[in-house]
Amino acid sequence: MKRILLIVCDGLGDRPVDSFGGKTPLQAANKHNFDWLAENGICGLMDPIAPGVRPGSDTAHLAIFGYDPHECYTGRGPFEAIGAGVKLEPGDVAFRCNFATVDADMKIIDRRAGRIASGTEEITSTLDGTEIGGAEIVLKPGTAHRAALVLRGKGLSWKVSDADPHETGKKVLDVLPYEEDAKRTAEIVNEFVRLSHEKLADHPINATREKEDKLPANIILPRGGGIWVPLRSFEEKYGLKAAAISGVTLVRGICTSVGMEMLDVEGATGGLDTDMMAKADAAMKALESKDFVYMNIKAPDICGHDGLAEEKVKVIQRLDEMLGGVKRQLDDETILAVTADHSTPTEVGDHSGDPVPLMIFGPGIRTDQVAQFDEISVARGGLGHPRGSDLMNMLLNLAGRAERFGA
Amino acid sequence: MKRILLIVCDGLGDRPVDSFGGKTPLQAANKHNFDWLAENGICGLMDPIAPGVRPGSDTAHLAIFGYDPHECYTGRGPFEAIGAGVKLEPGDVAFRCNFATVDADMKIIDRRAGRIASGTEEITSTLDGTEIGGAEIVLKPGTAHRAALVLRGKGLSWKVSDADPHETGKKVLDVLPYEEDAKRTAEIVNEFVRLSHEKLADHPINATREKEDKLPANIILPRGGGIWVPLRSFEEKYGLKAAAISGVTLVRGICTSVGMEMLDVEGATGGLDTDMMAKADAAMKALESKDFVYMNIKAPDICGHDGLAEEKVKVIQRLDEMLGGVKRQLDDETILAVTADHSTPTEVGDHSGDPVPLMIFGPGIRTDQVAQFDEISVARGGLGHPRGSDLMNMLLNLAGRAERFGA
Structure with a gap:
């Protein structure tokens, strides 16, 4: 039985870029390690969910890990909450929140409260542990301007709209129920928003912020509500002791939800400045005691969202160096898979429904005729056009664990 | 957001033809516009329903439009009726009918009553609006020898057999119930057939026909019964204002069912003599005010059914000219897809379960290595081997509408 290393380059897939003469960033990059692995491995073009379907990072990761997002996903809230360190219980309804700044008319001045980065623990403790309409309030800070709100109690529903209008200058939205049974939950969330504004207005942290000419965090805006549906762990489902490395709260939440041990790596930021090699070294180290190690690198997705094609090429070249390091450390007992959770084309500036390249390398692989790792070349690879939900089965098979x- | 033009060349897919040295009609044809689009677009080989499944034009179109035919299709009757202009209500059971000629023993002399082409309105009005066994009878003429029968009322079932024996010389069949609950419906249809024979025997239209040495339309034979299940419209499902061009009643029925506006084009006949360029021009014109335009050209399917391989090559060459005209009118705001609803191999003479070539062209496309549009070349294309049910998602994605x- 072999071990499995799965590296997901977040948002790696792209489309032709005009300034590259119609090449994609992967085609334009100098990436001999990616290509060596493609040439000596087996490739394919993977639809993370289904052809044309535009995945979120959350639904794509669930699918790639073998959990049907149509069944277990109702919103990002629970995964964000778990990623932020909250322990959820079945039936909990969770929301992602932003600390924001509103004016006297409840109009948004800044959806991120001046990108507040400290003091959020003091702010959340004002409301954490209170009760609204019979529901227990769990409120924990996430990174920077983010927080997680959990409603705990009987008869709660996730079928409510967002309070966050997602746009500066707009008024905070009334949370509406999508169905009769969600009326009470909508009222609780509205009361939470009102109360957050009331309690934060004169909070000492905001008094300090105003003195420092910073925008106050004078309201908390929930969105992306979902109900927590417990998932079978990787160990139970696949017999795999699994660990994960990711700097992204949402991805961390998904990995934790499926029972992966989260590894913290110094220098891993979830940003463009992340220390990729430190992550790869930590992943290789973890393989000594784990059956499965998952590693996410967010950088290509950031370039895609920001429309930075040349920056994406540079990120790919840094990924390539990192893969060179991985390659040097690989042994005959490891199956390596490299892919993306979705495409984030720089000319779209958002996730798209285009499939992503997939490469698997290791002993026993049926090496195909693909010698380049890019969106066009891998389309003719030996793995064909699988879906994300096929990936774990393919890896377990090649690892001799299926x-x-x-009979 | 881009607009979408979907051109379905009905029954275009084929198999190797002996007299073409094993080439398919698409491979044998001179078709530089098809090939230019394939070379500059992205291709794939699509299974309209699933690999090996032989689709009808109706089930294939439902699948391609994103409606699961296993859920919403029980028979062609309702779609034929809607295509013929009948407004159905949920629960209506509808049949396709032929005007036919039988002898005194109820044996079929001609299943099409000498291809009767006029006077059918007078014939149907004899029975339209009457009542049989508690069910209201709606009977409307279709094109030529065709008509639509709708049974309206409570407790009707579509699970009954055909009255039409589908063969000359055979006796008209007793309509049988496929299950207990369908007994009453079977009796109603049998009574309808008996009554049609009784009322038409001495109908003035038939008196005239006999004087003109034409076969009388002395019976109406229902078949293809189905229950009407309302479908979500394209606008509701995809946010697309849609229009369609087709000369085929069944296809028109499906397009109307999903809320497409049917456009009538002068010279569009649904036959071999159809004015393809007039249809294409009308489609391009419609794109000025619509988000999605669908266009069906029946001609290749007719050649397939009639086993005319050389004629099919000629039709493909006319399609190619038409595509040249479309190409000249395309702008950067349009995604063009060209495909078929199913294969109709000339050496089979009927629909087959072989997949069909698919090509998508437009801005942002990941151009693949395919340079010919035929059943063999597109198999290595960047779209892989999708199913019909994936097509709308792929088009919405490329149009920036998914x-x-x-999250």
Whole structure:
């Protein structure tokens, strides 16, 4: 039985870029390690969910890990909350929140409260542990301007709209129920928003911020509500002791939800400045005691969202160096897979439904005729056009860990 | 957001033809516009329903439009009826009918009553609006020898057999119930057939026909019964204002069912003599005010059914000219897709379960390495081997109209 290393380059897939003469960033990059692995491995073009479907990072990761997002995903809230360190219980309804700044008319001045980076623990403790409309309020700070709100109690529903209008200058939205049974939950969330504004207005942290000419965090805006549906762990589902490395709260939440041990790596930021090699070294180290190690690098997705094609090429070249380091450390007992959770084309500036390149390398692989790792070349690879939900089965098979179905 | 033009060349897919040295009609044809689009677009080989499944034009179109035919299709009757202009209500059971000629023993002399082309309105009005066994009878003429029968009322079932024996010389069939609950419906249809024979025997239209040495339309034979299940419209489902061009009643019925506006084009006949360029011009014109325009050209399917391989090559060459005209009118705001609803191999003479070539062209496309549009070349294309049910998602994605699933 072999070990598995899965590296997801977040948002790596792209489309032709005009300034590159119609090449994608992957085609334009100098990336001999990616290409060496493609040439000596087996490739394919993977639809994370289904052809044309535009995935979120959360639904794509669930699918890639073998959990059907149509069944277990109702919103990002619970995964954000878990990623932020909250322990959820079945039936909990969770929201992602932003600390924001509003004016006297409840109009948004800044959806991120001047990108507040400290003091959020003091702010959340004002409301954490209180009760609204019979529901217990769990409120924990996330990174920077983010927080997680959990409603705990009987008869709660996730089918409510967002309070966050997602746009500066707009008024904070009334949370509306999408169905009759969600009326009470909507009222609780509205009361939470009102109360956050009331309690934060004169909070000492905001008094200090105003003295420093910073925008006050005078309201908390929930969005992306979802109900927590417990997932079978990787160990239970696949017999894999698993660990994960990711600087992204949402991805960390998903990895934690499926029972992966989160590894913290010094220099891993989830940003463009992340220390990729430190992450790769930590992943290789973790393989000594784990069966499966998952590693996410957010940088290519950031370039995609910001429309920075040349920066994306540079990120790919840094990824390539990192892969060179991984390659040097690989042994005959490891299956390596490299792919993306979705495409984030720089000319779109957002996730798209285009498939992503997938490469698997290791002993026993049926090496195909693909010698370049890019969106066009891998389309003719030996893995064909699988879906994200096929990936774990393919990896378990190549690792000699798949259960036989039938006699 | 871009607009979408979907051109379906009905029954275009084929198999190797002996007299073409094993080439398919697409491979044998001179078609530089098809090939230019393939070379500059992205291709794939699409299974309209699933690999090997032989689709009808109706089930294939439902799948391609994103409606699961296993859920919403029970028979062609309702779509034929809607295509013929009948407004159905939920629960209506509808049949396709032929005017036919039978002898005194109820044996079929001609299943099409000498291809009767006029006077059918007078014939149907004899029975339209009457009542049989508690069900209201709606009977409307279609094109030529075709008509639509709708049974309206409570407790009707579509699970009954055909009255039409589908063969000359055979006796008209007793309509049988496929299940207990369908007994009453079977009796109603049998009574309808008996009554049609009784009322038409001495109908003035038939008296005239006999004087003109034409076969009388002395019976109406229902088949293809189905229950009407309302479908979500294209606008509701995809946010697309849609129009369609087709000369085929069944296809028109499906387009109307999903809320497309049917456009009538002078010279569009649904036959071999159809004015393809007039249809294409009308489609391009419609794109000025619509988000999605669908266009069906029946001609290749007709050649397939009739086993005319050389004629099919000629039709493909006319399609190619038409595509040249479309190409000249395309702008950067349009995604063009060209495909078929199913294969109709000339050596089979009927629909087959072989996949069909698919090509998508437009801005942002990941151009692949395919340079010919035929059943063999596109198999290595960047779209892989999608299913018909994936097509709308792929088009919405490329048009920048796909909703994101997840965060």
